[in-house]
Amino acid sequence: MSGPFTTTVVGSFSRPRDLIEASKKRAKGEIPQAELDVQLERATEATIRGEEEAGLDVITDGEQRRSSFVSFVGDKIPGFKVMHITELNPDAMEILKRNKVQLTYMRAVVTEELRDAVIAADEFEKARRYSKKPFKVTLPAPYLVMWESWHRTHSEGAYPTPEDFGYAYAKLLRNEVGRLRDAGVSFVQLDEPMLGDLTEAGDKPDRYRNVFRELYGQEYRGFKEELKLAVDMLNEVVKGVSGVKIGVHMDRWPNKDSPYFDQGYERFLPELLEARTSQWILEYTSQGTGDPAKLVKEFPDGVEIGLGVISVQNYEVESPEQVVARAERVIGSIEPERIWLNPDCGFAPGMFRTFPREIAFAKLKSMTEAAGILRKKYA
Template structure:
């Protein structure tokens, strides 16, 4: 019988970029190699990665997001009606300890997804599937798109109101879901930092300064995600990963899930949640009471930000604690985020990421 994602020990999706790939991308940006030469190196490194994923016992493989610079922008740039642009210095996004590169997204036309480049990315990964090893496609959430461009939705712009934007974006995601399903994909994970901003007191104050009603935002983010997910074909397993920011081992938001549990955990139309629970910023497990029966929760109990390997006993204790609020049959475990949400990567070595996955496997096979 084919295993359904998430598996009892799993991954969020991104892996540290090998040095050969980093060099190739710099050479490409400098005009020293062609796009064909870059693609060849990407292909070679993805094949090596997949081999390691299989050796690690993972049942759902990814391409490590090796063809991307960002976990989210590359997908948005692949949509029709979108272009890449650079933020002014004052508008650059600030994490705790780092300022992001100035890349961003500009709406220049009506949004559609026809011919998205990620379809070709999936086709390459798909060739490595086996009977009990399947490919998972990660993409940013529709709500993440809205959060990225919400200041561009205004009178006189391409989109003058959120309703029109939500309609077109949900149709575009539905189009992408259908296209990738037709290729044979059965698991898509939507990565989402919007909810992190809605649990962080500092981020909430910023929203309020901009005249936003935070409770209304929760409704809007849930609406755009659900309207998109509802357009997925029957048989496509849609999961979500909720992130508080992951850039060079720094974070963006802090706060537990309690403020959003009634919306996200109780109401989003996904089949499972990857949730960050690697440190005190994540809050308690109590919000898990809102997860409906039959939906999976992947507890991100191992950090992808630091090299230090967690203690097995501590992770087991955390699983037991979570089991007070959620049936154990619904629980899986993973790193709290990807190891390299952007091409820079977190501050650990390749061997460290595999040690962490090995630890998760050992724990899962023992108690889950």
């Protein structure tokens, strides 16, 4: 799995039109589950086939079976209730607009004590039939899920504080990581966009935490405290786990109005390095994300970067040379064996995000060609 410049994706691909149609019909009870299952199977196969044709080294199932990269856990783990955002706060739409934040409207909120359940191992069992290559499986990380799912009114009875809930979820996640490893998954990626968004926070919270305060009644703990909590929860997941590569993905949405524009995840040093993860999967193609070399040169031995070299925001297919130039930003600061190449983020974190699949696959093809050029040049 690990050559220099190993290529993979962050996780999600947009769903084929037939699958989206079938999901809508199923939600209205117009077709039986078996009919939706056929579309889910087709979408999974087509996505994996596309990844293989693009030449990726490590495969995902494109999260085709998930409604969204985070709220799908609500369908899997008993203890969550899926609620419309206006049930959390009647002014939800106005709050989103005012803060310039987009959230999916159906939210998984914790209302009862969680029980252990399969989260993604079932998806992997179905996906593995379509490729012999190593697989990566993504899971929403606990600090994210704590912010996304603990609501002061609806959750307090089950978990008095968001932290109680976050740690309880982290322990369940550890069980799932074990199940995935035992099933043959090579790489588990914990998705932590809420931590990534903290790059925009300081004494005052960033816009996401503002929104969650208003919608969910949660409180910002301060920059360092939030960072330490996120890292500690990640470590709770991986405590005692071996035999599988664990990576953490963070988003980065640079905001021109923010005082932290042009700074990156290096704001999280040194606390970030306390996380027991072997790879950080990070966004670096947008303006204002900072310099990846500043971060990677501080990585302890053995820790890799999953470098974002493909934009998931625009439909312009990067040339291999462009991708090579993006990768070269970290060359000299970390060995080639510790550089993985991936797009910045998933192409469609939610079911209804449209990103033309053929453009996504063309971008990946460019990325694998770039990996070939880089291997010749640096390996």
